[in-house]
Amino acid sequence: MPKETPLTPETLELLKQMKSIFVDPVEEERRKEELELRARDREQKKSDRERNHKIETERQAAQKFVQEACTHQRENGSYDLHGQKCCDGKYRFVCALCGCQFTPEHPDYNKLLNHPRTSKNLFGNARQE
Numbered sequence: 626m627p628k629e630t631p632l633t634p635e636t637l638e639l640l641k642q643m644k645s646i647f648v649d650p651v652e653e654e655r656r657k658e659e660l661e662l663r664a665r666d667r668e669q670k671k672s673d674r675e676r677n678h679k680i681e682t683e684r685q686a687a688q689k690f691v692q693e694a695c696t697h698q699r700e701n702g703s704y705d706l707h708g709q710k711c712c713d714g715k716y717r718f719v720c721a722l723c724g725c726q727f728t729p730e731h732p733d734y735n736k737l738l739n740h741p742r743t744s745k746n747l748f749g750n751a752r753q754e
């Protein structure tokens with residue numbers, strides 16, 4: 626096996642020149658366009674993500690504002706709550722006006738569930754027990 630000798634700067638320069646001869650300008654142009662396309666695609670996706678995040682943040686802020694202001698009551702004073710009894714025997718319900726969800730952990734859960742202006746019909750037949 627011949628002993629490898631390090632390439633001299635002259636040999637390296639020669640190799641570089643030889644390599645440049647074999648660069649296909651059409652292929653090189655195609656490669657550049659492909660890279661530019663990918664870069665634009667990345668930028669577009671980043672921009673979309675930022676825009677979607679901004680929209681979602683604003684939507685959540687608006688929903689929070691509405692839920693905090695909502696009395697969960699219709700104009701006639703009755704509660705506009707809809708839900709059902711779950712397998713644990715407890716009710717889960719939402720306000721039809723603001724979308725606020727009420728689970729047994731919610732501080733107003735018992736007050737709303739047992740309020741005389743909360744229609745028993747809204748919870749289906751299960752509430753009639």
Ligand SMILES: [Zn+2]
Pocket residue numbers: 692695696697698720721722723724725
């Ligand atoms: Zn509400």
